Amino acid sequence: MAVSKGKVIGVNGNMVTVAVEDVVSMNEVAYIEVGSQRLKAEVIRIKSDNAELQVFEMTEGIGIGDSVDFTEEMLSVELGPGLLGQVFDGLQNPLPKLAEECGFFLERGVYLGALPTDKKWSFTPAVKVGDSVEKADTIGTVPEGIFEHRIMVPFNCYDRYTVKEVVSAGDYTIKDIVAKLEDSKGNIVDVTMSFTWPVKRPISEYVERLRPVKPMVTKLRLVDTFFPVALGGTYCIPGPFGAGKTVLQQVTSRNADVDIVIVAACGERAGEVVETLKEFPELIDPKTGKSLMERTMIICNTSSMPVAAREASVYTAVTLAEYYRQMGLNVLLLADSTSRWAQAMREMSGRLEEIPGEEAFPAYLESTIASFYERAGRVRLKDGTEGSVTIGGTVSPAGGNFEEPVTQATLKVVGAFHGLSRERSDARKYPAIHPLDSWSKYTGILDETRTEIARSIILRGNEVEQMMKVVGEEGTSTNDYITYLKGDFVDSVYLQQNSFDPVDNSVSPERQDHTFNIMFDIITAQLELDTKENARTWFYQLRQKYIDYNGSDWQSESFKKLETEILAMIAEKKTGVDESLLAMQVEE
Amino acid sequence: MRKVYSKIESIAGNVITVKADGIKYGELAEVTTSFGKSLADVIRLDGDTVSLQVYSGGRGVSTGDEVRFLGHPMQVSFSDNLLGRIFTGSGAPRDNGPELTENMIEIGGPSVNPAKRIIPRNMIRTGLPMIDVFNTLVESQKLPIFSVSGEPYNELLARIAMQAEVDMIILGGMGLKYDDYLFFKDTLEEGGALSRTIFFVHTAADPIVESLLVPDISLAVAEKFALKGKKVLVLLTDMTNFSDAMKEIAITQEQVPSNRGYPGDLYSQLASRYEKAVDFEGAGSITILGVTTMPGDDVTHPVPDNTGYITEGQYYLKNGRIEPFGSLSRLKQQVNGETREDHRALMDGMIKLYAAYLESMEKKSMGFRMSDWDTKLLKYGVIFEKEMMDLTVNIPLEGALDKGWEILSECFTPEETGLKTDLLNKFWPSK
Numbered sequence A: 001m002a003v004s005k006g007k008v009i010g011v012n013g014n015m016v017t018v019a020v021e022d023v024v025s026m027n028e029v030a031y032i033e034v035g036s037q038r039l040k041a042e043v044i045r046i047k048s049d050n051a052e053l054q055v056f057e058m059t060e061g062i063g064i065g066d067s068v069d070f071t072e073e074m075l076s077v078e079l080g081p082g083l084l085g086q087v088f089d090g091l092q093n094p095l096p097k098l099a100e101e102c103g104f105f106l107e108r109g110v111y112l113g114a115l116p117t118d119k120k121w122s123f124t125p126a127v128k129v130g131d132s133v134e135k136a137d138t139i140g141t142v143p144e145g146i147f148e149h150r151i152m153v154p155f156n157c158y159d160r161y162t163v164k165e166v167v168s169a170g171d172y173t174i175k176d177i178v179a180k181l182e183d184s185k186g187n188i189v190d191v192t193m194s195f196t197w198p199v200k201r202p203i204s205e206y207v208e209r210l211r212p213v214k215p216m217v218t219k220l221r222l223v224d225t226f227f228p229v230a231l232g233g234t235y236c237i238p239g240p241f242g243a244g245k246t247v248l249q250q251v252t253s254r255n256a257d258v259d260i261v262i263v264a265a266c267g268e269r270a271g272e273v274v275e276t277l278k279e280f281p282e283l284i285d286p287k288t289g290k291s292l293m294e295r296t297m298i299i300c301n302t303s304s305m306p307v308a309a310r311e312a313s314v315y316t317a318v319t320l321a322e323y324y325r326q327m328g329l330n331v332l333l334l335a336d337s338t339s340r341w342a343q344a345m346r347e348m349s350g351r352l353e354e355i356p357g358e359e360a361f362p363a364y365l366e367s368t369i370a371s372f373y374e375r376a377g378r379v380r381l382k383d384g385t386e387g388s389v390t391i392g393g394t395v396s397p398a399g400g401n402f403e404e405p406v407t408q409a410t411l412k413v414v415g416a417f418h419g420l421s422r423e424r425s426d427a428r429k430y431p432a433i434h435p436l437d438s439w440s441k442y443t444g445i446l447d448e449t450r451t452e453i454a455r456s457i458i459l460r461g462n463e464v465e466q467m468m469k470v471v472g473e474e475g476t477s478t479n480d481y482i483t484y485l486k487g488d489f490v491d492s493v494y495l496q497q498n499s500f501d502p503v504d505n506s507v508s509p510e511r512q513d514h515t516f517n518i519m520f521d522i523i524t525a526q527l528e529l530d531t532k533e534n535a536r537t538w539f540y541q542l543r544q545k546y547i548d549y550n551g552s553d554w555q556s557e558s559f560k561k562l563e564t565e566i567l568a569m570i571a572e573k574k575t576g577v578d579e580s581l582l583a584m585q586v587e588e
Numbered sequence B: 001m002r003k004v005y006s007k008i009e010s011i012a013g014n015v016i017t018v019k020a021d022g023i024k025y026g027e028l029a030e031v032t033t034s035f036g037k038s039l040a041d042v043i044r045l046d047g048d049t050v051s052l053q054v055y056s057g058g059r060g061v062s063t064g065d066e067v068r069f070l071g072h073p074m075q076v077s078f079s080d081n082l083l084g085r086i087f088t089g090s091g092a093p094r095d096n097g098p099e100l101t102e103n104m105i106e107i108g109g110p111s112v113n114p115a116k117r118i119i120p121r122n123m124i125r126t127g128l129p130m131i132d133v134f135n136t137l138v139e140s141q142k143l144p145i146f147s148v149s150g151e152p153y154n155e156l157l158a159r160i161a162m163q164a165e166v167d168m169i170i171l172g173g174m175g176l177k178y179d180d181y182l183f184f185k186d187t188l189e190e191g192g193a194l195s196r197t198i199f200f201v202h203t204a205a206d207p208i209v210e211s212l213l214v215p216d217i218s219l220a221v222a223e224k225f226a227l228k229g230k231k232v233l234v235l236l237t238d239m240t241n242f243s244d245a246m247k248e249i250a251i252t253q254e255q256v257p258s259n260r261g262y263p264g265d266l267y268s269q270l271a272s273r274y275e276k277a278v279d280f281e282g283a284g285s286i287t288i289l290g291v292t293t294m295p296g297d298d299v300t301h302p303v304p305d306n307t308g309y310i311t312e313g314q315y316y317l318k319n320g321r322i323e324p325f326g327s328l329s330r331l332k333q334q335v336n337g338e339t340r341e342d343h344r345a346l347m348d349g350m351i352k353l354y355a356a357y358l359e360s361m362e363k364k365s366m367g368f369r370m371s372d373w374d375t376k377l378l379k380y381g382v383i384f385e386k387e388m389m390d391l392t393v394n395i396p397l398e399g400a401l402d403k404g405w406e407i408l409s410e411c412f413t414p415e416e417t418g419l420k421t422d423l424l425n426k427f428w429p430s431k
């Protein structure tokens, strides 16, 4: 192997220019030797004999003439059993292990293997000698927590192979050879339980991509009922600071009805990762009865960690997601915040002195965002099973204004938009997803004509409220006032959901359907309420009951009791259905 | 023996270049000019051309001045001798005391491994009801005071510093007015807190590059003390001046600005400082209170905006008061469940009623009729502002909670407060 070497000839921030003696390739990984440390870097531009490298570490102490070793490999991650439950940095360094080794601080130049090498996995072969296999075919399986982890022919084996040897069922480490394959030229390839894959190259070992048509249940009413997300779909959550993006992703990472969740904390606060890190091992996943950590991976490159590794972290995360998708699993990737990733690109682009686009973001911002979200999808695998990667990214627009490059580029490619509003979060109306501005192209769990009617009532109620600010309550008709109360009712008992309430924090689709119908009956009813005072009192009472109802366990005694009381209250005042409301639609 | 270079090739803004070998990125140098010595650090290497940023600025530097490389990056002395002392942004004494050279440590070190962090758990008491009751400050929190210029933000900082139950205070001043610097000094001296305080002060009259060093030098020292078990409170005022210094320097270096002239890495630059706030398991902690003045009272201005995305909430100072609505301590729920059983409920209840008061005020100003309920709220609002919001109020948390119940009982019947029955039974003042 002719691995190139080079010498540092320039340093500018985290960009280092290297004079190269031999062949280098774009995105190749190199190590810069600084004293006893070796700093990881990636080639991001090549200009005649010079390569420009972005360094994944702080560059202090690098000097002219320092030697550089190229590796011939692109920035890659290690794939194999043992990834679940781990906490990695953006380059797949296991952070707890790093802490054991280095203590409180992230010492630079320390890179550890991502997977435990001493752990034994109970391997069951799925092929026999003489079988013909190709990349991504399953050679055997090992149980990893609650999943059957498929040990596959590495995705970079581009030939057809004949199985020459395969080990018998038993316990092996990821370094043990579990099979020997012979390629068409008679070369033998040793297969272990792990291999590497470059993060910037999508894994596309599937037969076909399928349309994302099944809802991905989040147990948030506002999302599942009004702005659904699909398995294999994409969505974004833009919002000003403090509007609730992170809390929204945290509850989704707990409650989403998927097999695996990958949390990519990209350029945000370290403290927020700690919450997940400390809480998840204690939380029991009701679906599996196991700790939530067993289905979770955290990729964390927080805001004070080196910027180049932040850029890499979202790719690391999505590659791990694609890998588990290859096992027929539904994987959800939550990235917080994609704006920080875009800013990392902007910083690099600035150092490369590229011609800047809007707000100094590089011209390729849009296409880069688009190709990242393209890595989501629902697919049919070669063995006929289906798997999916769903991507949800938060966006942190400057000044909370959605008219900025990252939000706009993201809105072009995603399937659902959950826009958080400052107004709603200031009023402590959580989740602060704006019920009128947000949208989804996916099919939800409830009948869309009915949810649209509910939305139009919110809109009408909102209009009356605005009008009332000008003319006062006295100048508003009782009928209009009731419409206002109806809109307010939907907001208080259905849109708002208390993330910190033990019951209300996650609502099953069954329950959403049930309580939506009762609410729908109320808001579309013709009500016998003659004065505003009476209307207000009635609605406030009903609201109080409904909130208590939302807080009581599904089908429990108190649930049933409150439901009976609510139905009785409706029966007392309902005189018919307000046809004019049923005919309404939200103007898009 | 380090080599001395006496040919400066170019001078532009605060940046000079020399031809030199064997220099490391980030290395420190000493530039000797006719005005005296200044430190400078290497900000770019290109072949044998070394670019240095001169801390005292480029003004007055001549091409014949001497540059001596020191072979190490920026450092500061660390020992108990720092206590009670006052330094510049580059660590030189500004109090006539001796220069400190023992036990030099580097500034701007690596960040804490997230896996080593712990969930914050201790309240920091300040005696201000708007903080203690409504937006509790938590040990290891990073929190800015968003303020319109002209508000008494430095007075507020000084008060918190005086009252906070911490082991020591580090004050980092950037672009501080000389009067404000003296104000801090006098206040801490009078309060007997000077001996547990260290100042790193850049005043508006000092060279701009030095203001960039203030957060790093303050936080490097804070980190060492924290590792030794000290609870350190770091006050940074004013981070908008720090950001403006960054902007000015970026523009003179012809970097492409991203937003209103600020460099594209403003977020990362601010974050790498604020993220130094930490609670070390088994040792001490760093809590950061910053000041971010908002040009034109505009929260969407790049500095407060980027800050808000980094910090764990903010105190919004307006009209001489900490506004209950713009303010938020994102960590308060970690601690306010264990203070007193009525804390959370009272906090929510009183704020809801205050919001209702503001609505009644609005209705009143538009000439709508005031109901009985409105009248009650109007009375409540006035008392609340006077007894709780006023910055001169100074009572411990428990006293403030008791006061809260008193105010409620003065204005409302128990049912009207919307508070839970069991709390009302226990805490409602009997007359």
Ligand SMILES: Nc1ncnc2c1ncn2[C@@H]1O[C@H](COP(=O)(O)OP(=O)(O)OP(=O)(O)O)[C@@H](O)[C@H]1O
Pocket: A239, A240, A241, A242, A243, A244, A245, A246, A247, A248, A268, A396, A430, A431, A497, A498, A499, A500, B308, B309, B310, B330, B331
């Ligand atoms: N669903 C919710 N229920 C109750 N409180 C919430 C909810 N969402 C957000 N909050 C409150 O708002 C605060 C900020 O929320 P969060 O951290 O999610 O904001 P963010 O949008 O991620 O902000 P940033 O962009 O600064 O990271 C939380 O600390 C919490 O106090």
Ligand SMILES: [Mg+2]
Pocket: A245, A246, A247, A268, A336
């Ligand atoms: Mg967030």
